[in-house]
Amino acid sequence: MIDILDNERIRLIRFNRPEAKNAFNEEMYDAVTEALIDADNDSEIAVVVLTGTEDSFSAGTDVKEMAERTSGSTFTPGKHGFTGLADELIEFSKPLICAVNGIGLGIGVTVLGLADLVFMSETAKVKCPFTSLALAPEAASSFTFPQLLGKQNAIWTLLSSEWLSADECKEMGLAFKVCAPEELFDTAMHYAAILAAKPISSLIFSKNVIMEPIRESLYAARNREDAAFQALLGKPANLEAMMAFVEKRDPNFSSLGE
Secondary structure, three states: OOEEEOOOOOOEEOOOOHHOOOOOOOHHHHHHHHHHHHHHHHHOOEEEEEEEEEEEEEEEEHHHHHHHHOOOOOOOOOOOOOHHHHHHHHHHHEOOOOEOOOOOHHOOOHHHHHHOOOEEEOOEEEEOHHHHHOOOOOOOHHHHHHHOHHHHHHHHHHHHHHOOHHHHHHHHHHOOOOOOHHHHHHHHHHHHHOOOOOHHHHHHHHHHHHHHHHHHHHHHHHHHHHHHHHHHOOOOOOOOHHHHHOOOOOOOOOOOOO
16 A cells, blocks of 8 residues: 655655555555654654655545445445545644655645645646546645645636646646656655754744644635535536446536536
């Protein structure tokens, strides 16, 4: 599910579910959340770096498991799940860096709004597929994206379900640096090492004074998003989107009205 490597006060968490393009199922949500909690509580860890494997950063929430959740037949909730990970990202007290090595969808994009530094490979691309799944934004992206990208860029990113290139992400403000693929990891780790050399207490207090004024807004956004998700999940448009995914075809919403 994930690989964890600690080196010189940096924890690397690598998503490693290549058969699903690093999509998050409940087990992976739990594993990443536990790794972040452990890093937050570890006095020898100063910085965390998240990255993916092969051609994928993360393909978002596992849509097959989401379909099981909709039907209620075989879905088993995890200890933390999506909600636990989103809340831990909001509360995480140390610098969090994302090195986006390939495609990112869903939580593979919205996590960037809760990261502190984002590095992207020139070949990476991301999209928020919420409207194509007849769902709504997640992980407080309805707050973080307008703040980072501006309203119009955020509207396009969250409502269009269209791909964004790494250069577009950099231009909009979602990425800090764009790197050649072979330089991505070393570049992200270089910046992580600069931060990790600083006093951990200073990093924590400095990040907190930045985050504390907006943390209430992040949770308020999460609550609104969760309500929208529950209102849309399992409705005809969402069921059509799930079925289309399983059948490997484009969904047809034209006859559904809402």
